[in-house]
Amino acid sequence: MGDEVRKDQLGHRKRLRTRFLKDLGRAMEDYELLELILTQAIPRGDVKPLAKQLISYFKSYAGVLSATPEELQKVEGVGEAAIVAIKLSQQSALRLLKQEAFKGHILNNWQNLIDYLQAAMGREKVEQLRVLYLNQRNHLIADEVQNIGTVNHTPLYPREIVKRALDLSAVAIIIVHNHPSGDPAPSQEDIQMTNMVKDAGSNLGITLHDHIIIGHNNYLSFKTQGLL
Structure with a gap:
């Protein structure tokens, strides 16, 4: 039973990656994008419930990325690796925006x-x-x-x-x-x-x-x- 669950989870993650690569996530829901981020930090298990919980807790996808490490830590299931992945996504977006803003x-x-x-x-x-x-x-x-x-x-x-x-x-x-x-x-x-x-x-x-x-x-x- 455990092996079947793991296979299903791995298959779900692969399907998410495939969908993301089709249009770089433009058609995906916010919780699905967050789910993909979390899979980089949490190698096993179903992270969809955690992604939905985070968006509910912080009111939006942007709210999750903007939350402080201390605020993120209050959500059960969010450890150091997940915090790093979330804040890395935010910092990458900020650097892209900054470089575009200050170009010339x-x-x-x-x-x-x-x-x-x-x-x-x-x-x-x-x-x-x-x-x-x-x-x-x-x-x-x-x-x-x-x-x-x-x-x-x-x-x-x-x-x-x-x-x-x-x-x-x-x-x-x-x-x-x-x-x-x-x-x-x-x-x-x-x-x-x-x-x-x-x-x-x-x-x-x-x-x-x-x-x-x-x-x-x-x-x-x-x-x-x-x-x-």
Whole structure:
């Protein structure tokens, strides 16, 4: 009986791989893609129930990939190997998006930039402040997370941002932070601090191109909204 079960499981895994290779997974359900990821980490057994449980627990496929190792560990059946496989998939996607976003002139590659920032920050549980430092051709010099805060606040220090820009010989910057609430509407403090960074930079020849606030599935551009 045990041998028959194992053969059936191996056959199911092979069928999943075959289906994936037909169109690289485009027609597959989210739980099936996650199931394939888990088969790389869990060599034996039926991982379909675990894949479905994870998607149910974290509400979506993206939610699973974005979950922290500590959060994933709370789900029974998820060990170190499964966590590595899941987070490796997320990191691979982020690197692909990042390379597409920062290929050449950033301002001419806007949607790719937003896609990357959404994937990198849209599901974070606390606020992060990210600064993109650019050269004269608006090519990326550095993409750095400057500060990590709380669920509704992260510190922004204009002097530190400008000093770092000078250290990198950057001539322009883009500030990005996320709102874990999902609503990208700026607070009065967001507006005030943005103006402080703009003023501090302009005195030293550093242009603030934009301040982007990332929500769950949306974003706000200070430039587009006439706030900068």
